[in-house]
Amino acid sequence: MKFVATDVAGAFIVEPEMREDERGAFARTFCAETFAAQGLASVYPQCNVSTNARRGTLRGLHFQIASKAEAKLVRASCGRVFDVALDLRPDSPSYLKWAAVELDSARHNAFYIPAGCAHGFLTLEDHCELFYQISETYAPDLARGVRWDDPAFAIAWPFSPEIIGARDAQYPDFSNEVVL
Template sequence: MQFLPTELPGVFVIEPEPKADDRGLFARTYCRDEFAAHGLCTDWAQCNVSFNAKAGTLRGMHWQAAPHEEVKLVRCTSGAAHDVVADLRPGSPTYGKWVAVEITAENRRAVYIPGGFAHGFQALADGTELFYQMSAFYVPDAARGARWDDPALGITWPACAKRIIAPRDLSFPDLPI
């Protein structure tokens, strides 16, 4: 695997190194020793799937407040997604900054998201599914969110004919940046 750092310290794009032959390919997508060697989380409490029937579905920006912060390892198992991570760690020199990565079933990339970062994505194809490995259990009282179009973040989302967003995600307040 290749661990590619982003502009946000601690956020990585992880690319598998497939071994291909006439049958197809084989690639490692997680190795506890390799993650530990990079100082990354190796203890996953739960795994989740987000299936998105329609392109234009937008979910986010979500995180859990301390002491229930979650580390996430997110990959696309079907379709394609514009995946966004924003730094919301108080006192961080990159507070309020964000990065976007296209993750697809074809490119097999994963995004590693440390605690203290918000995460969201927009499905780029019908039938897009994301698989999440999570370091912490979901705690409803610790769930937080920022609006996808919060001017304080200024995230650039791909244009689409119709965006599908849950009422909860539309109701998040502006961040105090």
């Protein structure tokens, strides 16, 4: 696996090293020892899947606070998405910066998002599915979000979403109190 640093401290694009032969291809997409050696979360007690029928579907930006802050390893198992990590860690050198990657099921790449960062994505085509490995279990009382189009972040989405959930559309303007 190849780990490519992004503008968000501790966030990495994870690219598999495909080995091809007459049968097809094979690649390791996760190894606990390799992730631990990189200083990344290597235990994922929860896995989730997100299915999205239409291009232009936006989900996020979501995170959990305090004792259940989550690191995420996200990959597209079907389709392509514009995937975003937003640094909400006040002590981070990349505080309030964002990084994005196009996750593509044909490329088998993934995005490692450290705890303390919000995560969201915009589908680039119909019939997208994302698979998440998450370092913490879901705690509804610690779940938070920030608005996808908040000018405090100036995320350069490739286009405006066509489908967005009511909760995601109604997050208030960013405030430091949101993440504490």
